[in-house]
Amino acid sequence: xxxxxxxxxxxxxxxxxxxxxxxxxxxxxxxxxxxxxxxxxxxxxxxxxxxxxxxxxxxxxxxxxxxxxxxxxxxxxxxxxxxxxxxxxxxxxxxxxxxxxxxxxxxxxxxxxxxxxxxxxxxxxxxxxxxxxxxxxxxxxxxxxxxxxxxxxxxxxxxxxxxxxxxxxxxxxxxxxxxxxxxxxxxxxxxxxxxxxxxxxxxxxxxxxxxxxxxxxxxxxxxxxxxxxxxxxxxxxxxxxxxxxxxxxxxxxxxxxxxxxxxxxxxxxxxxxxxxxxxxxxxxxxxxxxxxxxxxxxxxxxxxxxxxxxxxxxxxxxxxxxxxxxxxxxxxxxxxxxxxxxxxxxxxxxxxxxxxxxxxxxxxxxxxxxxxxxxxxxxxxxxxxxxxxxxxxxxxxxxxxxxxxxxxxxxxxxxxx
Ligand SMILES: *Cc1c(COP(=O)(O)O)cnc(C)c1O
Numbered sequence: 001x002x003x004x005x006x007x008x009x010x011x012x013x014x015x016x017x018x019x020x021x022x023x024x025x026x027x028x029x030x031x032x033x034x035x036x037x038x039x040x041x042x043x044x045x046x047x048x049x050x051x052x053x054x055x056x057x058x059x060x061x062x063x064x065x066x067x068x069x070x071x072x073x074x075x076x077x078x079x080x081x082x083x084x085x086x087x088x089x090x091x092x093x094x095x096x097x098x099x100x101x102x103x104x105x106x107x108x109x110x111x112x113x114x115x116x117x118x119x120x121x122x123x124x125x126x127x128x129x130x131x132x133x134x135x136x137x138x139x140x141x142x143x144x145x146x147x148x149x150x151x152x153x154x155x156x157x158x159x160x161x162x163x164x165x166x167x168x169x170x171x172x173x174x175x176x177x178x179x180x181x182x183x184x185x186x187x188x189x190x191x192x193x194x195x196x197x198x199x200x201x202x203x204x205x206x207x208x209x210x211x212x213x214x215x216x217x218x219x220x221x222x223x224x225x226x227x228x229x230x231x232x233x234x235x236x237x238x239x240x241x242x243x244x245x246x247x248x249x250x251x252x253x254x255x256x257x258x259x260x261x262x263x264x265x266x267x268x269x270x271x272x273x274x275x276x277x278x279x280x281x282x283x284x285x286x287x288x289x290x291x292x293x294x295x296x297x298x299x300x301x302x303x304x305x306x307x308x309x310x311x312x313x314x315x316x317x318x319x320x321x322x323x324x325x326x327x328x329x330x331x332x333x334x335x336x337x338x339x340x341x342x343x344x345x346x347x348x349x350x351x352x353x354x355x356x357x358x359x360x361x362x363x364x365x366x367x368x369x370x371x372x373x374x375x376x377x378x379x380x381x382x383x384x385x386x387x388x389x390x391x392x393x394x395x396x397x398x399x400x401x402x403x404x405x406x407x408x409x410x411x412x413x414x415x416x417x
Contacts, residue, residue, distance in 0.1 A: 003411070005415045006328070006331035007327060012331060012332045013332040013404050014333035014334065018333060018334050018401065018404075019393075019396040020335075020396075021203060021392035021394060022202050023203075023204070023206070023207075023279060023308075023392075023393065023395060024205055024394075025396075026395040031267040031270070032267045035056065035263035035264060035267050036260055036263050036264060038054055038263065040260075045260055046259060048235060048256075056259045056262035056265075057258075057262030059262070059266050060257075060262045060266040060269060061074065061075050061213070063266060063270070064215060065215055067188075068190065068215050069191065070215040070217055071216070071219070071222070072215065074225050074226055074229060075211070075257035075261070075262055075265065076214065076229050076255040076256070077210060077211065077212065077255045078200075078201065078210050078255075079107060079197060079201060080107045082212035082214040083108065083115075083147070083175060083197050084111045084255070086216075086225065087112065087115035087117065087145070087173065088115055088224065089221040089222070089224040089225035089228060090144075090171045090173070090195065090221060092115055092116075092117050092145055092171070093115055093117060094363050094366040095366045096117040096118070096142060096143075097140070097143045097144065097367065098112045098118070098119055098143070099119075099121075099122050099135060099143060099146040100112065100121065100122065101129060101147075101148070102121045102123060102344040102345060102377070102381035103124050103128050103344055103381050103385055104149040105177070105178075105340070106345060106348055106350065106351070107177070108147055109345050109351050113356055116362075116366070117363060118142075118363060118371055119346075120371075121344070121345070121377060121378055122135065122138055122146075122378070123381050124378070125300070126300040126384065127151075127300045127302045128154065128313065128384060128385070129148070129149065129151055129154060129155075129156045130146075130148055131380070132157060133164065135164035135167075135168060135170065136168060142367055143170060144170065145170050145171040145172070146161070146165050146170050147173045148161055148173075148174050148193065149175045149177075149178075150178065150189045151179070152179070152308075152310060152390065153178065153182055153307050153308030153311050154179065154182070154299065154301055154311075155182040155183060155184040155303050156189065157184065157302055158185075158187070158193070159184070161192075162192055171193075172193030172195075173193060173195050174191075174195070176189045176190040176197060176198050177198060177201075178203075178205070178310070179205065180308075181272045181273070181275075181276045181308055182308045183303065183305070184302060184303050186306070191215070194221060195214055198213045198214070198215075200212055200213070200261070200265055200268070205276070205310060206268035206271065208264040208265045208268065211257060211265055212257075213257075227252055228250070228255075229252065230252060230256055231251070232250050232251045233252070271395075275395045278309075278395050279308060279309035279310050279395070279397070280307065280309030282401070283309040283310075283311075283312050283393055286391075286402050287312060289406040290406060290413075293410065293413045295317070296409070296413060297316075299315060310392055310394075311339075311391065311392045312390065312391045312393070313388050313390045314388065314389045315388055315389075316387050316388075317387070318387060319342065319386035321416075322338060322342070322388060323342070324416060325389050325412060325416060328412040329409060329412050332407075332408035332412065333404065333408065334405050334409075335391065336389050337390060338385070338386075338388060339388060340385065342385050342386045342388065343385065344378060344382050346373040347373075347375060351373060352374075
């Protein structure tokens, strides 16, 4: 092997494009296609009525709640919609605070703000997920809920989190957007708390392009979520709702899942275990091949048997080295990058500067005390994310790709550090 790094003009490990990080997309086949064609030939793309509704969305919800062993599931238009519905179902809004980890996608914080509440950022541990003790530290009389985020396939310590949350009377919403199918101690992420939220967007474990689903055992939360996602309507014919209780009427949104989305979702969902098994094989092979390199460490995986295998997150000595490492591995032909550009979510200008679409700083003006976000607020999160370098996998990655990843990382570790 040529030792000279590609970034310094050497020959790259590979020139073939690296598979894109769309895990489930590469599993698309005849099944998704036929399911969509069925909806089209019936001319019934709307879930609730039409000439010949197949009930694809309902079928997906049923498969989902059965696999997750939950009582209820509701398909929606996105992961963000699932979070907003969950927050609204749980009665969270203006004047409330919601705790969430400092490392997550913008949408976790955005959903809280759109729901009218204020996000409070918690630090993480070396799993990159919320540090359970942060929940008690950050809770006050305004705090109503905590959103947990199993990051990039890595399940959260849900037993510990539930104890901390209940001690503080908080509702627990699990934002499992990136980690559908991950498990903690044998139980699926999204099934520990009050409501579990999932995304079907392109980058997620399974995909319909856009889409989402939430799940709960709480009939009140479920009914409120159903109504919130459907203009506040009652559709007793669908069998969701027991009564038209005039005391609990509210205006809702439209976050209904279409039958086209439901059709693809159901077929992708049937492939979930295969997709995860495949990615875990690829990831575990790479990890075992590079585990003794002195230059790198790894994000801690909370439960190795429950990891989705969708991402390998390396930890380098510092931020400068991590950035160089990513650039050098990229030059070798393997896609390595810093998740969220190495930035915690509260450092994004929208959040840092509390820029909302509403007047007078709503919803931040709904809490009597001044809420401030600042660099250094969650030191572990800032440090870990800054030192991280990630590779994400898909159903399209082969063992050949995995070998290239190993060679690229070994080469760069030796040549750079
Ligand atoms: C992707 C993502 C979302 C939003 O999901 P969409 O389907 O894109 O709306 C929410 N939370 C996290 C952690 C995500 O990664």
